[in-house]
Amino acid sequence: MRKSKTDKEEQQQKSQAKEEEKEENKWKWWEEEHYEDGVKWRFLEHKGPLFAPEYEPLTDNVRFHYNGQPMKLSANAEEVATFFGKMLDHEYTTNAIFRANFFTDWREVMTSAERKLITNLNKCDFQEIHTYFTEKTEAKRVQSKEVKQDLKMEQEAIAQEYGYCTMDGHRERIANYKIEPPGLFRGRGSHPKMGKLKNRIQPEDVIINCSRDSKIPVPPTGHNWKEVRFDNKVTWLASWTENVQGAMKYIMLNPSSKLKGEKDWQKFEIARRLKGCVDDIRAKYSADLKSREMKSRQRAVALYFIDKLALRAGNEKEEGETADTVGCCSLRVEHIKLHNKLNGQACVVEFDFLGKDSIRYYNKVLVKKQVFKNLKHFMQNKDPSDDVFDRLNTHNLNKHLQELMEGLTAKVFRTYNASITLQHQLEQLTDSEGSEAEKLLSYNRANRAVAVLCNHQRTAPKSFDQSMKKIQAKIEAKKEQIDLTKSELKSAKMYHKVKKDKKSKLVVEKKKKMVQKLEEQLTKLEVQATDREENKQIALGTSKLNYLDPRITVAWCKKYDVPIEKVYNKTQREKFAWAIDMTEEDFVF
DNA sequence: AAGGGAGACTCAGAAAACTGGTA
């Protein structure tokens, strides 16, 4: 026992030392010049992607049943059956579209004999398959520490080999070096293609991109790459086309890489440039609200929404190929309700539509009279399924924006408004006299304001109510404890008054300190409870990672003496290393 | 020369994996 403990300690020390060592020779790419336009790298070498493990056929004791009869499936049909069987307790498998798509695609991989026999999914019983995989997971869970450790080491070795590349003399981490394994397509929302079979990707499907003078990745034995190219105008290392939607998939670098970091930094610099001219742009589109030209007026209203509500641009999508979702330019009449008066307010627009990832956007917004008037006009004599902005698309909107400011597109408004909101909220909410916990609550609240603006939602964790109750109970317990300690303090004081000796004084001091400590703990708990409650259905991660200029956060941490580790975890610190290194406390977005 | 589609990249929430505190 004792030995294992020292081993552990040693290990810890070692890994700590390792980390520190790494810290020292971290590459500060942000202090270097960058390449001319379009060139992404000079040298790129990597091992190629890691393919999904081959399918392991089921043993004969795990049987699929059709119409009550056990039957052995051909290898291909069996593999696809396991995709469905594994998911049996997922809601997807009860969805009619999912089932229909799955069944169609499944039948395609069956032998003709199987196809002839298996004609009704309702007669298929995957239960044994499901149980088999559940048990397998459980077995994995309970295996010994040592076995788990070995497995982890193996994984780590693979990651070391495939998970990194050399780019321009630096070892950079790859974000997704694993090829997506085959499975059933899971769309978001009511996706017409959910349940379709996602094929296994072969080396013959994969294009490799690297330097001509690098060690070209070797395809798995007996296989060839689809193509090897040497294109340093793009950032990806490998790509393939996915069969369900015909979309391109890429292997790219981790956010901590120079390539990604530089782009991220640039994104925020563009948003800051917008800050400098946003007043002019607002004046311009406000004037355009009254333009004689219909197109300009539609554009002005759309811009008003994009700016005020941080809506996405809203590209048009191919009907029937994806879930029916919209953004600003693709809003339809059915997504908007106009209220001349609502709760004592004039000119209220009620939005109700599904945005990206089929997340519902619902908002009642007080708008300028001219905006309201225009909308009424745009929507006149239209069907619910007609576009509100029939003269507008994201192409010409962005073209217009490009003329107002170089590099300006619709999404820059989202970045700008998100970051400026964080900055303002932090200024407003932070109390420099408050405790660290209170400061962090302020930070989270500022972050939350942004998440609300950007409509970043999550489904409340299933154990949310329970966890809320638990923390409330903790608070109650703490309060009781405080009461108790206070009365103890009181009697200690009385005792001291009588005794007047050193020992009794010490007791008083001790009790005092204890009360203080307990009260600190109480506020911490209360703050935590508030934070959690307010965060029930709000997802903070997306805005933190993609919309908020990290320099605002770093400056705030410095100004209020909050350790950066309290707001950014390890991954986030890696991604934002550039900001952490370069930002002073007086940074202003 | 507008319009469409391919291509390349960012952004998105769910789910899996991990971690650390506690019964």
Added chain:
DNA sequence: ATACCAGTTTTCTGAGTCTCCCT
């Protein structure tokens, strides 16, 4: 101790945005 659970981090891959190139 150890098994478990809740919270946190990491992974995964789908869903957008926007550009570029072709007709």
